[in-house]
Each structure stands twice: as C-alpha cells, then as structure tokens.
Amino acid sequence: MPLIRGMALGQYIPADTPIHRLDPRSKLLITVLSMVLIFLTKSFPAMAMWAALIFIVAKVSKIPASSLLRSAGPILILIIFTSLLHVFFTGGETVIFSIGPLRASAEGTITAFRTGLRLFLLVLFTALLTFTTSPSELSDGLEAALGPLSRFGFPAHEVAMMMTIALRFIPTLFEETERIINAQVSRGADFESGGLLKRAKAYIPVLIPLFVLVFKRADTLASAMETRCYRGGKGRVRMYPLTWGSAENRAVLCFALFSAVVLLLNRLA
Amino acid sequence: MSLSVADLSYTYNMGLPTEAAALKNISFEAEKGEIFSIVGHTGSGKSTLAMHLNGLMVLQSGEVIVDGIRVGGNPSDLRRIRQAVGLVFQYPEQQIFAETVREEISFGPSNWGLSGDALEERVCAAMDLIGLDRSFAQANPFMLSGGEKRRVAIASVLASDPDYLVLDEPSAGLDYNGLCELTSLLRKMSEKGKCVIHITHDLELALEISDRIMIISDGAVAAIGSPSEISGILSDIDIKGLILPDILSLSYELKKRGRIDKITSDPSELAEEIRTASSCR
Numbered sequence: 353m354p355l356i357r358g359m360a361l362g363q364y365i366p367a368d369t370p371i372h373r374l375d376p377r378s379k380l381l382i383t384v385l386s387m388v389l390i391f392l393t394k395s396f397p398a399m400a401m402w403a404a405l406i407f408i409v410a411k412v413s414k415i416p417a418s419s420l421l422r423s424a425g426p427i428l429i430l431i432i433f434t435s436l437l438h439v440f441f442t443g444g445e446t447v448i449f450s451i452g453p454l455r456a457s458a459e460g461t462i463t464a465f466r467t468g469l470r471l472f473l474l475v476l477f478t479a480l481l482t483f484t485t486s487p488s489e490l491s492d493g494l495e496a497a498l499g500p501l502s503r504f505g506f507p508a509h510e511v512a513m514m515m516t517i518a519l520r521f522i523p524t525l526f527e528e529t530e531r532i533i534n535a536q537v538s539r540g541a542d543f544e545s546g547g548l549l550k551r552a553k554a555y556i557p558v559l560i561p562l563f564v565l566v567f568k569r570a571d572t573l574a575s576a577m578e579t580r581c582y583r584g585g586k587g588r589v590r591m592y593p594l595t596w597g598s599a600e601n602r603a604v605l606c607f608a609l610f611s612a613v614v615l616l617l618n619r620l621a
Numbered sequence: 622m623s624l625s626v627a628d629l630s631y632t633y634n635m636g637l638p639t640e641a642a643a644l645k646n647i648s649f650e651a652e653k654g655e656i657f658s659i660v661g662h663t664g665s666g667k668s669t670l671a672m673h674l675n676g677l678m679v680l681q682s683g684e685v686i687v688d689g690i691r692v693g694g695n696p697s698d699l700r701r702i703r704q705a706v707g708l709v710f711q712y713p714e715q716q717i718f719a720e721t722v723r724e725e726i727s728f729g730p731s732n733w734g735l736s737g738d739a740l741e742e743r744v745c746a747a748m749d750l751i752g753l754d755r756s757f758a759q760a761n762p763f764m765l766s767g768g769e770k771r772r773v774a775i776a777s778v779l780a781s782d783p784d785y786l787v788l789d790e791p792s793a794g795l796d797y798n799g800l801c802e803l804t805s806l807l808r809k810m811s812e813k814g815k816c817v818i819h820i821t822h823d824l825e826l827a828l829e830i831s832d833r834i835m836i837i838s839d840g841a842v843a844a845i846g847s848p849s850e851i852s853g854i855l856s857d858i859d860i861k862g863l864i865l866p867d868i869l870s871l872s873y874e875l876k877k878r879g880r881i882d883k884i885t886s887d888p889s890e891l892a893e894e895i896r897t898a899s900s901c902r
Contacts, residue, residue: 367638416636535716538675538708539777540700540732557728560718564763 363419363523364486370599371413371484376493378600382607383481389611390474394466398617402473405610406480413484423479424472431471438464482519491516492594495585502585509585517573525566532561622688624674624706624785624816625650629683631669643669645841646683651818651833653784656811658819658827658834662862666840667820668711671789674818675708687785704733707783711790713774714767722748722765722773723758729781747780750809752802768799775806786810787818792826804830825866828852828886836860852886 366372371379386402393399410420424431444459485493495512502508533543536557543554631644643666651657661667672678673685676692676699685692687702707729710716719725723744730743748755751772757765762773775791788807792800807817807830821827827834828848836843836851836858843858844851855865856873868886875881881894 365638414638419637531710532716534672534677535708535710535713536728538677538703538706538710539729539781540703541728542732557716557718561716565715 363423363483365413365415365419365483366486367414367484369413369484371409371480373599374484374603375594375596375600376485376489377496377594377596378603379481379485380490380493380497381604383478385607385611386477387474389614390470390477393470393614393618395618395620396466396469398614399466399469399473401610401614401617402477406473406476409480410483413480415480415483419483420476420479423483424475427471427475431468431475434471435464435468438467487516487520490519492590496594507584509588513585521569524569525562528565529558529562532558532565622784623650623652624688624818625686626670626673627684627686629670629673629680629685631666631673631678631681633669635681643840644673645839647837647840647842648683649835649842649845651785651816653816654811654814655832656807656817656819656830658821658831659837660821660824660827660834660863661837662822662860665837665861667822667837668789670837671708671787671818671820674785674787675706676702677708700733704781705783706785706787707778707781709775709778709786709788709791711793713778713791714770717762717770717774720761721758722753722760722762725762725773726777726780729777733781743780743782747776750779751776751806768795771795771799772802779810783815785816785818787820789820790822791819792821792823800826822863824855824860824863825886828866828869836863848886853884856884 390402393402406420407417410417439456439460440454442457442460442463444457446458448456448458448461450456482490491512494515495509498506498508498511533541537543541554541557543551543558545551546554627648629644629647630642632640632642634640647666647670649657659667659670669678673680673692674687676685680693687705690698690702692699692702717725719728726744726747727740730740735743744758745755748758753769753772753776757769757773762770765773771794775788778786791803795803804826807819811817811832819827819831828851831848833845833847834851835845836855838859838861843860844854846854852869852872855869866886868888868891869884872881872884872886872891875891875895876884881891881898883894885891885894
C-alpha cells in the first residue's frame with residue numbers, strides 16, 4: 353500500500369557508525385546551531401556546502417540518500433507554498449511574468465529559491481539527527497540539555513519523556529495507520545479517486561479505528577508506567593550515563609570550523 | 622480456477638542497513654473448496670504473504686495469479702482481485718469504525734457497488750454464517766464483547782462473498798468456544814466451495830482442520846503437503862518457534878522405540894496403530 357509508505361520522518365535507522373555513536377548532546381547542539389546558521393546563510397555556494405555536509409554525514413552514517421530525501425516529503429507542500437508566496441509577494445523591479453494582479457519578479461524568484469532551499473536543508477539536517485539517534489538517546493540528550501532549567505521549576509524530565517514517547521510512537525502510528533488502511537482497502541475502500549471532500553470522507557473508516565487504538569495504547573502505556581512505579585524524573589538514575597569524550601569534542605570542533613567557512617563564504621558573496 | 626503463487630520474494634527496507642528478506646521464492650497453489658493452512662513462526666513472513674494475495678503489496682519478484690488474473694498486471698484488475706480475495710487481518714476488530722453492526726458489515730459490499738435489497742441480503746447472510754443474531758444489526762459494535770467484535774469484523778469480510786478467504790492468525794486471542802466457532806466457520810466456508818487460506822502459528826489447529834499445509838520458515842517454504850504427510854516429516858525440518866502437538870511428540874517417541882510404524886496426529890489413528898503393532902507382537 354503506497355499511501356503512507358516512504359514517510360521517514362522520525363525513523364531511527366540503527367547502524368554502528370561514528371555518527372550513531374556520538375553523545376546525543378553533541379548531536380543536539382550541532383543540530384540547534386545548524387538551524388540558526390542555515391537561516392543566516394544567504395549565498396548559494398554556502399548552501400551548496402551545507403548540502404555537501406549533509407550528504408557526507410549521511411554517507412558516513414550509512415543513511416541512503418533516498419531515505420534522506422524522502423524525509424522532506426511531508427513538508428514539501430509547505431516549502432513549495434512558502435516559495436510561491438515569495439515569488440509573487442517579495443516585489444522587485446524586474447518582472448518576469450504576471451498572472452492577473454500577481455507579478456513574479458526576478459528578485460522574488462531568487463528569494464523564493466533561497467528560502468525553499470533553506471527550509472529543505474533544515475529538514476534534511478534535522479532528519480539526520482532522528483535517523484542516527486534512537487528516541488531514548490534523544491530523550492536523554494534533551495533531558496541533559498534542559499537540565500539547568502529544572503532549577504527554575506521547568507519539568508525537564510517530563511518534557512523529555514513526552515518528546516520521547518511522541519517520537520517513539522511516530523513509526524508505530526504509521527504502521528497502525530497503514531494496517532488499518534490496508535484492512536479497509538481490502539474491503540474495497542478507495543482513497544485515491546474523487547474530489548477533495550470525497551477523499552477526506554473516505555478516511556473516516558481509517559481515522560475512527562486509529563483514534564480508538566491510540567487512546568487505548570496511551571491508556572495501556574500510562575498503566576504500564578504506573579505499575580512500574582514511574583513518578584516522573586525525581587530519584588531516577590541512569591543505566592547508561594551519557595559520556596562526552598574526545599569524539600564529541602572533535603565533532604563539535606569540525607562543525608565550528610565548517611560554520612566559520614560557511615559564514616565567511618556568506619560574507620564574501 | 623485457483624490462487625497460485627510462483628517464486629514470490631519480498632525484502633523490506635531494501636538498500637537500508639535494516640534490510641530484511643521477508644519472503645524467499647515462495648510457490649504454492651490453493652484450490653477452491655480446500656482449507657490450505659500456512660504455518661510459520663513469528664516473523665516468518667506469513668502476514669507479508671497474506672497481503673500479497675490481496676494485491677496490497679507491490680510485487681518485487683515472482684507472481685500471484687488469482688483465477689487467471691495476475692496481481693500487479695493491469696491496475697484495473699485490482700478491484701476484481703480484492704473482491705475475489707477477502708482478507709481478514711490479525712485482530713480484525715481493530716478496523717471497526719461504523720456506528721452500527723449493520724453499517725460495518727455493509728462497508729465491503731457497498732464499496733463493490735451493492736445497494737438496496739441485495740446489500741441487505743448480503744449483510745443478513747454474513748451474520749447468519751458467522752452466527753451473529755440479527756438483533757445485533759443495530760447494535761453499536763464498540764459496545765460488543767471482544768469475541769462479538771471479532772465476529773462482526775469477520776462478517777464484514779464475508780459479506781463481500783469472496784471466493785478466496787485469507788485469514789491471518791484468526792485464532793489469536795480467542796477462547797476455546799471462540800476457537801470451535803472459528804473452525805466450524807472455516808469448514809463451512811470450504812464446504813460452500815470457497816478456498817480458505819488459513820495463516821497461523823498453531824500447528825495443532827492446522828493439522829486438525831486443513832486439507833493441505835505449507836510450513837514456512839524464515840520466509841522460505843520448508844514443507845508442503847497433506848496433514849499426514851506433514852506429520853511424517855515434521856521431525857526432519859526446522860520448525861523454529863512452532864510448538865509440536867503433544868500427540869505428534871508421542872507418535873515420534875513411539876516410532877523411535879519401534880512401537881508403531883506410522884506417524885500420525887490423529888488420536889484414534891494412533892490408538893489403532895498401537896493396537897495393531899501390539900497384536901503383531
């Protein structure tokens with residue numbers, strides 16, 4: 353059933369690579385920094401460098417390029433929509449073409465291309481994090497990163513746990529959805545023909561069982577956690593404490609050097 | 622007319638580090654009027670195979686032919702194939718969505734274009750077949766017991782009147798009575814001339830109700846034959862996590878000690894074997 357197969361967002365691909373082995377805090381730090389830096393990037397050569405970095409990291413992590421590109425699928429519409437808005441509403445002197453009152457300028461088209469590319473690179477970079485970091489590692493990393501805020505009453509552990517559960521259940525929910533879609537398709541349900549309203553209505557037999565299943569699962573999970581004496585982060589210890597070693601230092605240093613080059617290229621452009 | 626599978630192979634996550642071959646060169650043919658059981662351990666590829674039979678999976682290699690129509694050949698044939706091959710998923714009660722039992726059961730046939738009296742007849746026939754009282758028709762399926770929900774879900778597939786009925790682990794989670802009702806339904810369906818493809822990990826149940834059995838192990842066919850043929854060779858093949866029925870274990874032990882000549886999973890046949898062997902001695 354090709355309806356939802358291929359959605360890779362939030363899917364961890366286990367492998368034994370240097371990137372997989374990095375402490376999740378270092379990967380989180382690099383991802384957060386990259387989000388800021390990608391948005392600061394204006395020049396196309398700098399963007400090409402980002403793309404090269406992403407694909408080199410993917411190669412080292414043994415993440416197939418096809419899986420990486422597919423991870424941008426769910427937000428492709430958003431990227432296209434944002435780019436189109438820029439084409440028509442950025443304004444500029446050189447008009448390329450016009451549709452009624454809408455005028456597409458050369459400046460707008462360049463801005464649209466730049467914004468679209470930035471969003472695309474951003475999604476790919478963040479996908480690398482979820483491809484190479486398991487949900488539990490991500491949770492541990494988040495908890496450690498948010499830890500200092502708990503002094504001010506911020507529920508760092510609980511937030512990290514909620515994010516872990518959400519991330520952990522993305523693939524499961526995809527599988528459940530696919531299973532229900534398959535069951536309804538085998539009973540003749542048609543999700544691919546008709547107008548928008550008909551297609552939306554066709555999903556009712558999928559959404560109702562899915563909601564029932566999700567609530568049941570949430571209830572079971574809560575009970576299972578409670579029966580194992582889960583009471584939030586207070587008093588919890590770790591079986592595998594996080595370790596920041598020389599590999600993490602090297603990774604952050606390499607990223608810092610890369611960022612410096614990118615910023616330089618940006619300034620020169 | 623039959624359902625045939627030839628050299629079917631399927632690999633999940635192809636090209637990824639998590640690549641896993643689910644099916645390896647599977648070939649078999651199931652005829653109308655027979656109960657054909659596919660038995661395998663957890664993760665042996667049974668469910669992947671079931672979905673191929675209904676055209677739910679895109680074929681990677683090999684072919685599936687239903688009544689002469691090739692799955693994946695002409696896209697317009699897909700609806701005919703899905704109409705001909707009814708697929709009951711594991712825990713089918715999880716696919717229930719309608720407000721009434723009647724509406725749930727009529728979902729399939731109405732998708733195939735049935736309406737009015739013809740649709741009503743199909744719903745009633747499916748309810749009768751599964752042993753659901755007609756007073757349930759207006760009941761809310763979400764308020765029914767687990768066993769009743771399972772029956773509603775199976776009835777919703779039967780209502781499409783498929784020639785081939787594929788059931789993926791239909792006995793999972795059923796109590797003894799539920800199991801008896803299920804086996805009686807499967808027999809009833811095969812007597813009506815339908816081909817029942819029963820997918821299970823319950824070797825004992827398969828040996829009891831099937832006309833033919835195919836054992837799959839790690840995605841490949843390990844053995845195929847009648848229950849008596851399969852009983853005779855089970856000790857020679859790797860059945861992984863499957864549990865050997867007690868009667869067969871006893872049979873193998875007696876054969877090993879030279880007390881009987883023929884392996885059987887039928888208790889009365891085994892008693893007869895022991896009696897014959899004792900009298901000869």
